[in-house]
Amino acid sequence: MADLKTEFAGIRSPNPFWLASAPPTDKAYNVKRAFEAGWGGVVWKTLGEDPPVVNVSSRYGGLHHHGRKMIGFNNIELISDRPLAVNIAEIKAVKAAYPDRAVVVSLMVPCEEQSWRAILPIVEETGADGIELNFGCPHGMSERNMGAAVGQVPEYVEMVTRWCKQFTRMPVIVKLTPNVTDILMPARAALRGGADAVSLINTVQSIIGVDLDQMAPMPVVDGMGTHGGYCGPAVKPIALRMVGEIARDPGLAHLPISGMGGIETWRDAAEFLAMGASALQVCTAAMHYGFRIVQDMIDGLSAWMDEKGYQDIHALSGRAVRNYVPWNTLNLKFRTIAHIDQERCVGCGLCHIACEDTSHQAIAVGGVSGARRYDVIESECVGCNLCAHVCPVAECITMQPQPVDGHVTWREYEHSAERLAGCSVAHGV
Ligand SMILES: Cc1cc2nc3c(=O)[nH]c(=O)nc-3n(C[C@H](O)[C@H](O)[C@H](O)COP(=O)(O)O)c2cc1C
Structure with a gap:
C-alpha cells in the first residue's frame, strides 16, 4: 500500500x-x-x-x-x-x-x-x-x-x-x-x-x-x-x-x-x-x-x-x-487528429456545428437512408480538440496522435529557413 x-x-x-x-x-x-x-x-x-x-x-x-x-x-x-x-x-x-x-x-x-x-x-x-x-x-x-x-x-x-x-x-x-x-x-x-x-x-x-x-x-x-x-x-x-x-x-x-x-x-x-x-x-x-x-x-x-x-x-x-514548460518549447511537429467512433456516435451533429461554425471545417456531414454520419476530414483537422469537448458521448471522439516527424520548437522555427520560405512546420508543406 x-x-x-x-x-x-x-x-x-x-x-x-x-x-x-x-x-x-x-x-x-x-x-x-x-x-x-x-x-x-x-x-x-x-x-x-x-x-x-x-x-x-x-x-x-x-x-x-x-x-x-x-x-x-x-x-x-x-x-x-x-x-x-x-x-x-x-x-x-x-x-x-x-x-x-x-x-x-x-x-x-x-x-x-x-x-x-x-x-x-x-x-x-x-x-x-x-x-x-x-x-x-x-x-x-x-x-x-x-x-x-x-x-x-x-x-x-x-x-x-x-x-x-x-x-x-x-x-x-x-x-x-x-x-x-x-x-x-x-x-x-x-x-x-x-x-x-x-x-x-x-x-x-x-x-x-x-x-x-x-x-x-x-x-x-x-x-x-x-x-x-x-x-x-x-x-x-x-x-x-x-x-x-x-x-x-x-x-x-x-x-x-x-x-x-x-x-x-x-x-x-x-x-x-x-x-x-x-x-x-x-x-x-x-x-x-x-x-x-x-x-x-x-x-x-x-x-x-x-x-x-x-x-x-x-x-x-x-x-x-x-x-510544464514555456509555450515556445513545445514541439510544433507533433500532431493529433480527431477520430469519430461511428458505433458510439448518436448523430447529434454538435461536433460538425462547432467545427464548421467556429473552427476548421474539418468534419463532413453525410449519410445514407436519412441517417446522418459525421466524418473527420483528416487533411483539414488541426487537432484542436473542440469536437471532442463538445461531443456528449464518452469516448466517441478521441484524439489520435500521429507518428512524430521530428522535433521543432518555435524558438528553433522562428528564424529557420523553413519559416522564411513560408512553410508550415506542423503540416510539413
Ligand atoms: C466560506 C469561506 C470562508 C473562508 N474563510 C477563509 C478564512 O477565514 N481564511 C482563509 O485563509 N481562507 C478562507 N477561505 C478560503 C479557503 O481556505 C480556500 O483557500 C479556498 O476556498 C480555496 O479552496 P476550495 O476551492 O477547496 O474551497 C474561505 C473560503 C470559504 C468558501
Missing part, C-alpha cells in the same frame, strides 16, 4: 488532506468530527484580534451550471467571528486530543509589528503545529488593510513573514492570494522573509451574479452586494497553474507548497501533487458533501499510487513539473 504520511514544513500528518481555513475548521465541534472522518490536518479558521469581526447575512453565492450545483462558490465572509480566547482554548484541547493530526492556526492581524508580536505567543501556547498567514482574503478585511491588501504587496509579505519568524518557533506557512499579476512576486517575498512554506490559492475576487429583481450583486445584503472570494471546482485551473509556476521556478524549487483550489476528488489531489504540492487543502468540497469525502480521496489516491508504483507522497510530488 502506498504510504500517504506527509511531512510538510516539518509538520507531520497521516495523510496530505487538510481542511483549509474556513467554516469547516471554525470550531472544535467541526474539527473533531473532521478528524474522526479521517482528515490528516486542519488549518483553523483565521483568528484575528479581539473584538471579533461581525459577519453579514447572507454570505454565500453559488455558480450552478446545467444541473450541477456549486461548480463555483463565492463568499463575503470575514475571518473568525468568535472571541480569540474561545478559539485558543478549543485549539489547545483539539491538539491534545489528536496529537497525530496537523493543527495549523491561520492568522490575520493588523500589519503592525506589535500586533503580530502579541498574538504569536498566545497561539504557540496551544501546542499548534504551525501558523498560516492569511494574506489572501479579498473582501472586507482588505478594506481594513489586511488580507489581500498585504498579500498584494511583496514588501509587506516579506516584512510580516520576517516578524513571524522572529517571534515564534512555529513553522510559518504564507498563504498567497491569486489576485495578483505574477504569483512569483509574493512567493519570492515569502521566501525572503524566511517562510517555511507557502499555501495557495486563497479565493479569487469575484461577483458571482447579479440579482435582477433587486438590481444588486449577489449575495444580497439588505438590497446591496459586494465582491467576494471565488473558490470550488471552477478555480482549479487557476490554482494548478499558480502552484506549477512556483514549483518550476528555480529559486523557489525547495519551498514546500500546500496546494488548494477546487480539490474534490482523489484525481484533483493527484494533479496538485504532480504539479508540485506536497500537502493539500480542501474547503468547498467539504462544505458541499461533508467530511466523509476524505475517505474516497484517501482510498482513490492510494489505489492509484499503488497502480502507478508511487510508494509515497514524496515520490509523486512534482512529477509533472518538468513537463
Whole structure:
C-alpha cells in the first residue's frame, strides 16, 4: 500500500488532506468530527484580534451550471467571528486530543509589528503545529488593510513573514492570494522573509451574479452586494497553474507548497501533487458533501499510487513539473487528429456545428437512408480538440496522435529557413 504520511514544513500528518481555513475548521465541534472522518490536518479558521469581526447575512453565492450545483462558490465572509480566547482554548484541547493530526492556526492581524508580536505567543501556547498567514482574503478585511491588501504587496509579505519568524518557533506557512499579476512576486517575498512554506490559492475576487429583481450583486445584503472570494471546482485551473509556476521556478524549487483550489476528488489531489504540492487543502468540497469525502480521496489516491508504483507522497510530488514548460518549447511537429467512433456516435451533429461554425471545417456531414454520419476530414483537422469537448458521448471522439516527424520548437522555427520560405512546420508543406 502506498504510504500517504506527509511531512510538510516539518509538520507531520497521516495523510496530505487538510481542511483549509474556513467554516469547516471554525470550531472544535467541526474539527473533531473532521478528524474522526479521517482528515490528516486542519488549518483553523483565521483568528484575528479581539473584538471579533461581525459577519453579514447572507454570505454565500453559488455558480450552478446545467444541473450541477456549486461548480463555483463565492463568499463575503470575514475571518473568525468568535472571541480569540474561545478559539485558543478549543485549539489547545483539539491538539491534545489528536496529537497525530496537523493543527495549523491561520492568522490575520493588523500589519503592525506589535500586533503580530502579541498574538504569536498566545497561539504557540496551544501546542499548534504551525501558523498560516492569511494574506489572501479579498473582501472586507482588505478594506481594513489586511488580507489581500498585504498579500498584494511583496514588501509587506516579506516584512510580516520576517516578524513571524522572529517571534515564534512555529513553522510559518504564507498563504498567497491569486489576485495578483505574477504569483512569483509574493512567493519570492515569502521566501525572503524566511517562510517555511507557502499555501495557495486563497479565493479569487469575484461577483458571482447579479440579482435582477433587486438590481444588486449577489449575495444580497439588505438590497446591496459586494465582491467576494471565488473558490470550488471552477478555480482549479487557476490554482494548478499558480502552484506549477512556483514549483518550476528555480529559486523557489525547495519551498514546500500546500496546494488548494477546487480539490474534490482523489484525481484533483493527484494533479496538485504532480504539479508540485506536497500537502493539500480542501474547503468547498467539504462544505458541499461533508467530511466523509476524505475517505474516497484517501482510498482513490492510494489505489492509484499503488497502480502507478508511487510508494509515497514524496515520490509523486512534482512529477509533472518538468513537463510544464514555456509555450515556445513545445514541439510544433507533433500532431493529433480527431477520430469519430461511428458505433458510439448518436448523430447529434454538435461536433460538425462547432467545427464548421467556429473552427476548421474539418468534419463532413453525410449519410445514407436519412441517417446522418459525421466524418473527420483528416487533411483539414488541426487537432484542436473542440469536437471532442463538445461531443456528449464518452469516448466517441478521441484524439489520435500521429507518428512524430521530428522535433521543432518555435524558438528553433522562428528564424529557420523553413519559416522564411513560408512553410508550415506542423503540416510539413
Ligand atoms: C466560506 C469561506 C470562508 C473562508 N474563510 C477563509 C478564512 O477565514 N481564511 C482563509 O485563509 N481562507 C478562507 N477561505 C478560503 C479557503 O481556505 C480556500 O483557500 C479556498 O476556498 C480555496 O479552496 P476550495 O476551492 O477547496 O474551497 C474561505 C473560503 C470559504 C468558501
